[in-house]
Amino acid sequence: MAESLLRTDREIVAIYNRHLQTVYRVCFAYMKNAADTEDAVSDTFIKMLQSDVSFENENHEKAWLIRTAGNVCKNKLKHWWRKNEPLDMVENVKGGQDDIAVDETFAAVMALPDKYKTVVHLYYYEQYTGAEIAEMLQKPHSTIRNYLHEARKLLHKKLGGEFYE
Amino acid sequence: MSNDIKKAWDKISPSEAAADRMQNQILESVRASPQNERKVFAMNISLGRKLKAAVVAVAVLCVCTLTVYAAVALLTAEQAAEFLWPELAQAFRQPEAIEINKTQVDGAYNITLIGIAPGAGLTGVDIAAKDHIFAIVAVQKSDGSAMKEDAFGQFHPIPFIQGQKPWQGGVDSAGVVKIKDGVLYLFVDCEDLALFSDKAITLGVSDIFCFDEVSYTYHESTGLVTPNEEYAGVNVLFSLPIDASFAKGR
Numbered sequence: 228m229a230e231s232l233l234r235t236d237r238e239i240v241a242i243y244n245r246h247l248q249t250v251y252r253v254c255f256a257y258m259k260n261a262a263d264t265e266d267a268v269s270d271t272f273i274k275m276l277q278s279d280v281s282f283e284n285e286n287h288e289k290a291w292l293i294r295t296a297g298n299v300c301k302n303k304l305k306h307w308w309r310k311n312e313p314l315d316m317v318e319n320v321k322g323g324q325d326d327i328a329v330d331e332t333f334a335a336v337m338a339l340p341d342k343y344k345t346v347v348h349l350y351y352y353e354q355y356t357g358a359e360i361a362e363m364l365q366k367p368h369s370t371i372r373n374y375l376h377e378a379r380k381l382l383h384k385k386l387g388g389e390f391y392e
Numbered sequence: 393m394s395n396d397i398k399k400a401w402d403k404i405s406p407s408e409a410a411a412d413r414m415q416n417q418i419l420e421s422v423r424a425s426p427q428n429e430r431k432v433f434a435m436n437i438s439l440g441r442k443l444k445a446a447v448v449a450v451a452v453l454c455v456c457t458l459t460v461y462a463a464v465a466l467l468t469a470e471q472a473a474e475f476l477w478p479e480l481a482q483a484f485r486q487p488e489a490i491e492i493n494k495t496q497v498d499g500a501y502n503i504t505l506i507g508i509a510p511g512a513g514l515t516g517v518d519i520a521a522k523d524h525i526f527a528i529v530a531v532q533k534s535d536g537s538a539m540k541e542d543a544f545g546q547f548h549p550i551p552f553i554q555g556q557k558p559w560q561g562g563v564d565s566a567g568v569v570k571i572k573d574g575v576l577y578l579f580v581d582c583e584d585l586a587l588f589s590d591k592a593i594t595l596g597v598s599d600i601f602c603f604d605e606v607s608y609t610y611h612e613s614t615g616l617v618t619p620n621e622e623y624a625g626v627n628v629l630f631s632l633p634i635d636a637s638f639a640k641g642r
Binding site for chain 2: 240247248251252264265269272277302333336341342347348351352377384
């Protein structure tokens with residue numbers, strides 16, 4: 228992998244394109260609107276490019292960005308929290324790619340507590356295992372299992388169906 | 393289930409314009425940082441890591457002797473406001489400010505409503521706070537251990553007004569959150585809440601960022617909201633003793 232301090236624009240763009248969608252989703256889960264999400268995404272990549280970290284492979288790079296994106300968002304939320312607009316009661320959410328049509332599942336997933344939502348994203352969408360998520364988020368594996376269990380319970384309660392697995 | 397969840401996450405994607413905007417911002421930021429400065433920055437990071445290691449070592453020593461916090465005396469509402477948002481602390485020095493100090497235990501957390509104050513009558517502040525109501529909330533771990541920064545963004549204050557269906561919007565709230573002596577303090581700024589001083593007003597604190605029927609129930613018959621006992625997360629509720637004096641500026 229390239230040395231972080233000597234990356235060319237082309238290399239930076241390649242890293243950005245490789246991980247933009249993942250980092251954007253992690254940040255949106257915390258920030259809940261496109262404007263704040265964009266700030267957090269930019270800050271995450273800038274942090275990486277300004278750091279002296281070197282990566283073993285693309286998976287390591289991705290895991291580092293996921294963890295850093297979460298920390299960037301938590302730091303932004305340190306001083307201000309979002310206003311209380313019930314997500315499932317608006318027709319569209321500004322999510323970047325036009326407006327996001329809010330259906331029942333989207334509203335239920337987005338309404339999960341942040342700690343569950345991030346784990347649900349990494350498990351169901353990014354297909355990481357519980358152990359991998361635990362390592363990435365630096366939490367005990369049992370905590371991640373518990374988060375997934377609680378998230379499924381909440382989704383089952385709201386949506387019914389097969390939310391126990 | 394996983395397909396539905398995947399579809400939900402699929403919807404979250406930046407537009408091309410947004411992707412270009414972020415990319416340009418990143419490239420400009422990197423270009424604005426000359427290579428030599430970037431190297432200096434990197435060296436500083438290394439030094440910072442050493443310092444951090446030293447701080448961690450000290451912190452570990454502290455943890456060894458102070459594994460469990462003794463019951464920490466909470467800040468008063470005025471002290472907490474000075475710590476959180478000094479510009480607005482004057483609200484808690486007004487005669488209408490009320491010290492409440494009610495604590496509710498919810499699973500792993502003790503959540504205390506320390507006090508409330510009206511935004512009316514403030515001088516020299518940038519925000520139009522006339523109809524705002526401020527509240528100070530403290531969150532402690534029930535086991536006495538310290539709250540850490542990973543709790544930022546996990547506790548969401550939600551004001552409820554009797555007779556107003558929470559899913560129809562209610563009033564907005566925002567604020568500041570910081571940790572002091574292992575206690576997480578929130579300065580809650582509820583916009584326009586003083587306009588409803590003739591109604592019963594409550595303040596929920598939940599780990600879900602807005603009203604959600606999983607954590608709270610709205611009762612059509614009374615117009616009031618109550619926490620759902622079976623919810624395993626955080627969902628406490630405090631009554632706010634607000635009267636007409638809170639709307640004195642109108």
